[in-house]
Amino acid sequence: MQYRLLGRSGLAVSELCLGTMTFGNTTNEADSIEMMNRFMEKGGNFLDTADVYVSGRSEEIVGKAIKNRRSEVVLATKVRMNTADHPNGAGISRKHIMDGIDASLKRLQTDYIDLYQVHVWDHATPIEETLRTLDDLVTSGKVRYIGCSNFFAWQLMKSLACSDANRYVRFISIQPQYSLVSREMDREMMSLCAEENVGIIPWAPLGGGFLTGRYTREEPTEGRLTSKVGESSWALRNTEKNFAVLDAVSDSARQLDKTPSQIALRWLLQRQGITSPIFGARTLEQFEDNMGAIGWSMPQELWDGLDEVSSLPSEYPNRFIAKFARPY
Ligand SMILES: NC(=O)c1ccc[n+]([C@@H]2O[C@H](COP(=O)([O-])OP(=O)(O)OC[C@H]3O[C@@H](n4cnc5c(N)ncnc54)[C@H](OP(=O)(O)O)[C@@H]3O)[C@@H](O)[C@H]2O)c1
Numbered sequence: 001m002q003y004r005l006l007g008r009s010g011l012a013v014s015e016l017c018l019g020t021m022t023f024g025n026t027t028n029e030a031d032s033i034e035m036m037n038r039f040m041e042k043g044g045n046f047l048d049t050a051d052v053y054v055s056g057r058s059e060e061i062v063g064k065a066i067k068n069r070r071s072e073v074v075l076a077t078k079v080r081m082n083t084a085d086h087p088n089g090a091g092i093s094r095k096h097i098m099d100g101i102d103a104s105l106k107r108l109q110t111d112y113i114d115l116y117q118v119h120v121w122d123h124a125t126p127i128e129e130t131l132r133t134l135d136d137l138v139t140s141g142k143v144r145y146i147g148c149s150n151f152f153a154w155q156l157m158k159s160l161a162c163s164d165a166n167r168y169v170r171f172i173s174i175q176p177q178y179s180l181v182s183r184e185m186d187r188e189m190m191s192l193c194a195e196e197n198v199g200i201i202p203w204a205p206l207g208g209g210f211l212t213g214r215y216t217r218e219e220p221t222e223g224r225l226t227s228k229v230g231e232s233s234w235a236l237r238n239t240e241k242n243f244a245v246l247d248a249v250s251d252s253a254r255q256l257d258k259t260p261s262q263i264a265l266r267w268l269l270q271r272q273g274i275t276s277p278i279f280g281a282r283t284l285e286q287f288e289d290n291m292g293a294i295g296w297s298m299p300q301e302l303w304d305g306l307d308e309v310s311s312l313p314s315e316y317p318n319r320f321i322a323k324f325a326r327p328y
Pocket residue numbers: 018019020021022026048049119149150175202203204205206207208209210212214222223224225232261278279280281282285286287289290
């Protein structure tokens with residue numbers, strides 16, 4: 001396992017982050033704990049959860065697993081989604097964040113979060129209020145670093161500018177959806193993060209399972225992609241372009257004697273700007289398969305081929321700006 005610094009910080013995280021969204025739901029508690037133990041045995045130190053995953057069960061199970069090895073873990077959780085049925089039960093107001101942190105700390109059986117992330121932008125709250133509150137949490141010791149997730153590039157840039165103007169702590173990372181079948185972040189987020197040194201920790205690096213090779217052009221009858229809603233629904237994944245990407249992934253897998261999941265993760269591991277993909281695994285077998293993405297390198301020509309088949313169409317203004325790039 002290799003380690004990378006997360007954005008503009010001294011925080012070392014493993015090159016793979018274990019997602020825990022299924023823990024206490026489709027992955028039972030015993031398997032979840034076994035998975036985290038195996039992950040840490042292999043050198044993984046980075047775990048991602050959220051207050052809303054399985055109504056708090058995911059945080060509880062993570063808390064149980066890391067209780068006796070807290071200091072070696074980089075623990076990431078999130079706040080913002082709906083956790084209570086009243087007008088302040090969601091959002092990134094001072095009130096909801098202050099309530100949210102204490103509830104998360106309790107479920108996680110710890111007195112600090114390493115990376116506290118805003119789960120999604122909140123149009124209702126001024127970003128100054130949110131960042132002042134997060135800065136207070138860092139000062140109080142309840143939080144060590146802050147990050148965000150599911151932002152437009154302008155929202156991240158506005159946040160960074162607000163932190164700088166007020167001398168608040170900055171977001172050190174962004175957690176967007178990003179994979180070979182979801183490359184929207186190439187429009188503006190990737191270049192912003194390079195410019196501002198913000199770490200990128202992509203969610204759904206396997207496209208919610210699409211890139212594992214288990215799906216064909218037939219509508220699935222089992223697995224996550226049977227879902228009718230959500231980012232990993234069949235309706236969104238079932239496109240000719242995505243199947244062209246999947247064909248290329250499977251072809252690379254055959255050539256390198258790897259599995260499609262390992263190829264999809266490996267592509268991200270070698271993508272400049274990506275710090276640590278957050279992968280999910282429902283079973284221990286899936287977990288072992290996915291961990292096979294580390295410890296080897298994909299030849300550049302195969303990486304380039306996957307890049308080409310999955311890239312966004314040529315678009316303005318990127319196309320126009322690139323045309324006039326100066327050679328300095
Ligand atoms: N910030 C956010 O808004 C956000 C949103 C979503 C997720 N996340 C984070 O990102 C993590 C990963 O997200 P994700 O679960 O959507 O992403 P993913 O890693 O793309 O997909 C994981 C799913 O794919 C299937 N799978 C995984 N490995 C497999 C293998 N080797 N062979 C066959 N099938 C395999 C399993 O689904 P089946 O049940 O079909 O087997 C598994 O649950 C989450 O746990 C969470 O921590 C964050």
